Amino acid sequence: MMSSLFDHTAVTFQQAVVQLVDGCRRFAKWVVMGVVILTSILLVYTVNNLTLDTNPLNLLDPDLPFRQLDEEFVAAFPELDDLIVIVIDQGTSDAARDAVRQLAGTLSQQPALFSSIYDPAQGEFFDTYGLLYLKPDELWKLDERLSKWQPFLGTMVHDPSLRGLFSMLSLAVGENPNADEQILLAKVFDLLSEAIEAQIAGKPNPSSWKEAMLGDVTPKGDPKRRFLLAKPRLDYSTLEGAGGPIGFIRKQGKVLENTFGVRVRLTGSIPIETEERETLSKGAEMAGVLSISLVCLILLLGLRSVRLVGAMLFTLIVGLIWTGAFAVFTIGSLNFISATAPVLFIGLGVDFGIQLGMRYREAFDRLGVHQEALRQAASGVGGALTLSAIAAALSFFSFLPTAYRGFAELGLIAGGGMFLALFANLTFFPALLTIFPISRTKRISSIPQSSPNNSFTLPWVLRYRRPILFLMVPLTLAAVAALPLLRFDFNALHLRDPNTEGVSTFLELLKDPGTSPYVIHLLAQNLTKADELAARLKELDVVDRALTLSKYVPEDQEEKMAIIDDMALVLDPVLTPVEPLPFPSEEEEIRAVQDFQRKLEDQNNPLWTQKFSSSAKNLTASFDHFGASVGWNPEAIHELRKRLVGNFPQWLDRLRRLMNATPVTLETLPQALKDHYLAKDGRARVEVFSVFNGNDNTKLRQFARGVQEVDPRAIGSPVGIVEGGRAIIDACIQATIVAILASTVLLFVILRRPGEVLLVLLPLLMTMILTVAASLLFDVRLNLANVVALPLVLGLGIAFGIYLVLRKREGVSIAQVVQSSTSQAVLFSALTTMASFGALGFSAHPGMASLGILLVLTLTLALLCALVVLPALIGELEVRGWWKNG
Template sequence: MTTSNKASHSRIYDLFARWSTISYRYGGWVLLIALLVAVASGIYVSRNLGMNTDTTEMLSEHLPFRVNMKHYNETFPQDMETLLIVLDAPTPEQARMATERLAARLKKDTANFHDVYAPNAGDFFERNGLLYESVPELEQITDRLAAAQPLIAHIAQEPTLTAFADVLTRAVEELHKGRSMELRPVLSGISATLDARLRESPRALSWQSLFNAEPQKSKYQELIVVKPRLDYSQLFPAEQSIAALHAAAKDVGVTGESPVRLRITGEVALAEEELNTSLRGMEYAGIITFVMVVVVLYFAMRTPGLILNVLVCLTLGLILTAAFATVAVGHLNIISIAFAVLYIGLGADFAIHFLLRYREILENGAQPVEAMKISGGDAGAALTACTITNAIGFYAFMPTDYSGVAELGIISGTGMIISLLVTLTVGPALLRYLPRRLPAKSTAKASVGRVLELSLKWHKVTYALTLVASVAALAILPQVTFDYNLLNMQDPQGEAVKTFRELLAEADHSPWHATALANDRKEAERLAQQLTKLPEVKNVVTILDFVPAEQEEKLQLIEEMALTMGPITFSSQAAGKGDEIPVQQRNALEALAVALDRFIAERPDHPASATARELKSSLAALFARLDGASLDERRSLLNSVENDLLATLPSALQSLRTATEATPFGQQDLPTSLASRWRSRSGDYRLVIYPAEDLNDNDALRRFVRAVQQEAPNATGAPMVSLEAGEAVVQAFVQAFLLALVGIIIALLIILRSVKYTLLVLLPLLLSSLFTATFTVLLNVPFNFANIIALPLLLGLGIDSSLHMVHRSLNKELVSEILIHTSTARAIFYSALTALVDFASLMFSSHRGTASMGIMLTVGLTFTLICTLVILPTLLRPPAQRAEA
């Protein structure tokens, strides 16, 4: 070391030697003041520290994609921060009715919801829905209804199971005689309905599907878009609105027992679910971590008093850092809340180094006051250097566009300074009273040292393995990727995530689409035409698409349909309750079975024979169930079958009657609730652009976004936000890492006054960073919005560990064989082990982002430990020893 460096070191050494000695001598007063400060800080934090969970504020508002998003949200504010309610039902009639009832109920709750919009519900689409069909489809519907009119009219006059079976029996007999009738949808639908009832998973028969001659699907889906009132002062801003939504659903009969199933997704629900699973994962991790950290500290300290000392210093440091965050920032965000995790990892490192150095000096026979002076000076000088480099690493994020991490940087960077002061102030004060007895000589010293001796003994092998691993890592490095898909970070079993992924599978209505704005109709038409030509785009929708073509020809067919149907009146006749009713129902069903048998036997090659066999089989199963049941059970089963078959007929007839009242309309006639979502008050037209590829693939996402931006630079939406935000995050971390690296190099050159030892400090950091990045490829855990936050912590721990080793080597001029047996090596090992158990528990979180952060930290810390305790000591060997070797 140079003379000036020794002088500088001497001043820092003397300062902290005196400081820690004073804290030790006046330990009682120091602890009392610390307690009062902790209590006051805790009260201040609990009353003033806020929580900002608005993820849109995580990145600078001046970024182009934020500017586009802000402009779009100002133009169509009803589309931002929404919940998407998904209603699934066995029939389209049930789905539509539930949607209309729930939407009407939510619109009344203005205290919890700004806006409620059901895209496919309401009088407009019910009345004009047929106009959106093609002319050939309308002709087919008209023909089918004409053929089915007598059957429908008869059942409507007498809506009972007996009448329905009689009508169907006559229809089968007519089919048997050679009349051209399309009965396959009816026969198949009835068969499926009976089978569902017998499986005790009943579902109603959809008459709307029968009218359209469509096979009944397993479920029908309707959507409601809700804009809730959010309270960002709460941890879960939409909690009250979501609770009100569930209460409203219960009020209108959508419960767990009803055939209609309600699910909630959308950007707000996804954010709530992500925060919930993330915090839940942190809670579980916290419990596991606390137990494991105590175990590690026991093996490191072997004394309850020293363990308590570490925990007290950590707790006080956390409280004071939280108080600083309250003063400097005023709130935490979903990123800066990680400061506690970062502080535990680095703060424990400070306390462990100081306490193990103190213990080492005591073990060598020094008196407590002398041991305090030496350990305070040694640890103070080393920890000051670590604090400077750590603070630089964290403060480097402040100038970046990633404001969420910038806040984390200022909080954590200052937290390192607080940790230094707490460790060297409260730590010595506690040592005045804890421990009371001199600890026995550590057995860990020998065991850790013996393991580390192997790398020195086989130093040539260490060099060779390091070189090979570095070359291999450099070859793999170009494959490192960043996952822009925010869904991949969340719990895949969460209801909001599963529902959202199901909607993504519906390409025509995927919630993952781009949106663009056009100033007028002409520009909207031109832009839509240009975007449609792109191979990355499947289709483009504008308000113009809601005005159907060929209305005159379609209206003529609809009028013909109305004349064909005639004035069908649905009777409200209720099913009888006498004992003869089940007998009549059974007889009518048996007559239907006989007619089916005759048809199948004599017309086996008829196209309807297969569906006739299915229904015959279902009826046979029903008869077998009835034969083994009591009278009450038979009555109940047959009444249930009657309800299953006829419950939706009134609704389907009413919808059909309403649909025949369609009138011609233009864009100006569209309902306000629809038009306002496609054309703004200022006249801007909204274009929705659907992708041709699956955007779960990052390459497809990039292709789609870049292609759309070529034609519409102002386009926004989830794909743009995901890609642009991801690139902004990567750029922010690259910028911060380079800035931190420059700052740390300058600080190390000033502290160490040696280019050689500066490189020796940096080499383990660079190697561990290289190996960690490589393992993201090997483990298939790409960087994402969550685990990239691990980088500043790995930077801090990497610098800390290597700087401690180099500083101790220079300070006491120790050779590697002695250095690996010192408290410094043991402190690095146990502080890293403490951090490892702290972060390894995160791997088991259900939140994939948190789990990937745990993997990243575990792998990174493992490599940091190897590079610092295995590779670095071999590089610190004196030149003479290397020459002899």
């Protein structure tokens, strides 16, 4: 009785589909007119109301534990979230310092673009207290170095010009310097040579002689590289959420590069995401043109009718617009993942049109009557299309309950789009075919007849069915065995173009644990608890250092202050402000340079070391090169003075302040520094750095897990990457299981034959298993971008099986099915989807390219399973008498 009820329902539904299609045929003009008007209204509504949410954090459920910890941390330290990291380097340390100060001042005057600006080096503070952050032995070495430079500094204090510089060097060379003094002078000569050659080449100075004297007095790091952290005001309702702030920084960066000879680069999550959108946009434009061209070409080859292809494409566009309106009604915005819904819609929506169009083409060529061809096509494929749409929608809806909101929203939009695509193909498509009828061709008017007992008349798939099945068994078993080897690359950085400025700079910083952006943060109840937590973290093998605010209070200050006082006594004649000599003319400076050059040429002292002689000869050669290429004119002299003497008075003032430092306490630390380690409610931040450098996922996971074992409330980019990746993997596994179970239940309800259900699911299951093995074989890792292929293969894999099994159910042999329009439609459907996505494989964007490559691989396997393995298996069942039609 239940079976009879199902049969009656199926017949009733089939009749309803035929009546719907026939009704749209009879009122074709009204249907087309109504659809065009409705679609136009929905298009305007969608364009005006659909927004893009570019915040990557919104891709994951905010209720996830690590998301809640992240929100708690951002609430405590909002100035550390969504930062633009400005990297200034390639000039001298003085130039980098001055550039940072100027840029910080400029950005601070733009409150509409930036909510906060932070200098991690705290230049003003460390210009006064920097020596206290050196170790005692480093201070003694600095004391010894400055003592040797004292006479030179004294001369430069009185005469900060080229005359003073080269007069002092002439005197030093003429007094037969000893071995230690020659080492010192050789270093100066080398630095002067570099500066002169840089001026000739029109490049900034790579270093300066002042750096050789004092070196860096900040706690650690490259003195020529400085950072500035800018927190922009973001607008996530636009594609360029940080376009205004980034554009302003780049404009100011050009000014700094021209003024100070430095290089200004931007990195961090905000610039990288902005660059990625630009890269994706360019890649999508190229892929879009290529894929549309290929899809049209394939459809024309398969359908052999421009009007039929045109009707199919117009129907596809209508369904796409309806789906966009559905997205506005249900969600209101698209994220990076759900933005791929149009592509998925094209891949699956065109499949409905191909199945209906090719069945109509087959019937029309046989009958030559449009009305009857449409009725037969609707009767023959309407049920299969509906079942495929429901199965595909279930595959997409399976992501709704997962924690990956990016997939959940994609599932809702694409799942709803399947029903809209089905409705468009059953209404608008036949109406278009009625208004723009196609011509009849000389194709075969009926399905070819093949005898299952005559192997010579069978298609090759059926002739060689047993070798095919015997071969697929070990292949499938091997693929199943390879499943545990599958790895998911959860690091979004690997999906981005490494040639962009943001990513390349980020990767460069990752090479040094001291500058690595992969930092973990922990919140402690107070500073005392934070210090205790930092001490425990320091014991971990994966931790390089753990910083709290207390770490910025120098140790052994009494000992260091004593050394600094001794240094100040020795340098007192230099540090005492004096009235400089009258500034020389260009002629006097030129004479001083020439006198020094003659000193180098005249000296032939056997006591000179090889290094000193070599440096002197190189400097002489640089002078000659300068005179020959630039010339000793006033403009060149002015530029040379700027390069060699530069801001010596300001540098001397900095040295004076360093020598007058007082002890540092928590209270005397800069307020900006305090705000970055102490929250307003008294909680303290622990900043944890990894011992690992580079971009290895395994090491990143070890670092995150190691810190989490000490404090499970750890947060930061390493934790977010690891935990977010795990959430996405769990979501994919959960959704895949739910999709397969839901589709299985649906097929059991509709087909009511376990054998046919298994045959429908077989192409899907085999495709997924073989995809794993093929991805391992071709080194195509699953990642956050190409995982979008999962719902597509679920939808298409089930649809392919449904089309073939239901066509077989019509009472024809498998040989006839293989040679029918159904198999051809499956082939061209897969080919068009390959073309649609395969063009992405040529993109320069690694994530987009990986998506295209994996989809082509997956769809190739789906075709293999649907058009080779499944017919071979059904053919064997048919020969053995184990298949019953009807």
